[in-house]
Amino acid sequence: MSDIACINGNFVPLAEALVPIEDRGYQFADGVYEVIVAHGGAPFLLDEHLDRLQRSADGIRLDLDCTTLGLGALIRRGIEECGYGDVMVYLQITRGVASREHAYAGSITPNLVMTFKRKPTIDAALRSDGIKLETVADTRWAHCNIKSIALLANVMIKNAAKQRGYFDAIIVTPDDEVLETSCANVFIVRDGRLITPAADTRILHGITRGFILNNARALQISVEERSVGRSELMAADEVFMTSSSIDILPVCSVDGQPIRSGKPGPIAARMLESFPKSAAAANA
Numbered sequence: 001m002s003d004i005a006c007i008n009g010n011f012v013p014l015a016e017a018l019v020p021i022e023d024r025g026y027q028f029a030d031g032v033y034e035v036i037v038a039h040g041g042a043p044f045l046l047d048e049h050l051d052r053l054q055r056s057a058d059g060i061r062l063d064l065d066c067t068t069l070g071l072g073a074l075i076r077r078g079i080e081e082c083g084y085g086d087v088m089v090y091l092q093i094t095r096g097v098a099s100r101e102h103a104y105a106g107s108i109t110p111n112l113v114m115t116f117k118r119k120p121t122i123d124a125a126l127r128s129d130g131i132k133l134e135t136v137a138d139t140r141w142a143h144c145n146i147k148s149i150a151l152l153a154n155v156m157i158k159n160a161a162k163q164r165g166y167f168d169a170i171i172v173t174p175d176d177e178v179l180e181t182s183c184a185n186v187f188i189v190r191d192g193r194l195i196t197p198a199a200d201t202r203i204l205h206g207i208t209r210g211f212i213l214n215n216a217r218a219l220q221i222s223v224e225e226r227s228v229g230r231s232e233l234m235a236a237d238e239v240f241m242t243s244s245s246i247d248i249l250p251v252c253s254v255d256g257q258p259i260r261s262g263k264p265g266p267i268a269a270r271m272l273e274s275f276p277k278s279a280a281a282a283n284a
């Protein structure tokens, strides 16, 4: 078992993978990405991730038809070759290599880079006790639906939250509308209803978010995709955050104030049951 990378279709040990320093991804963060997990060797919601990758590429005018790249086959091969079973796949497509200039020519060839590593396990205490979040102002760009590799605002938000003792931060608008965290979507539960901010340009349209909404509907739990205010967040019965890397993490407090009892709630637990088990969890 080993960490590997795939550069434009060529697989190499991760430590040997190199990219040119004039790649526009390196100099301008001019690219898009996906994070996909595999459980027991099976990539989870792969088609949904590849569809979103195409939408992100279209969103930054990257002239690319992702279906012709054979990404699905490359991803499956990488998952198999690294041998971890539970894998974290990072995939990015940048506009490619060119002499540094803001405007880009149409003739640049995009670069595809993937890494395959063991999926980190989530600390059991985070799942059982919940996480602490703070609320912060939005300092990101105006196209957060595009999964751009330009994540400096998100990096600053998460790092500042961690330094203040929080797991992450919920980004809110100037009029106190809840958006998402630095790297996950946010759900609240109110009177048995599952509520999450609408999928507009201010949030990433999370694949996990979509999976949970579908599951909830299948379980006859009523769902609402609409604006959520900070006061509604603070008064919620449950709050949880979702992403490919964490599945679901329950939130026990926001800005130091406990959410209801301050303990993870039943809907988050019920939603978590619908996820495929990692090999480690299945063998425990």
Ligand code: PDD
Binding pocket: 035, 154, 180, 181, 182, 183, 184, 185, 203, 204, 205, 206, 207, 208, 209, 242, 243, 244, 245
């Ligand atoms: N982040 N919102 C933001 C800003 C994100 O960066 C992510 C994912 C999500 C959840 O999306 P999904 O359910 O498709 O993973 C929401 C990934 C995991 C990351 O950057 O590492």
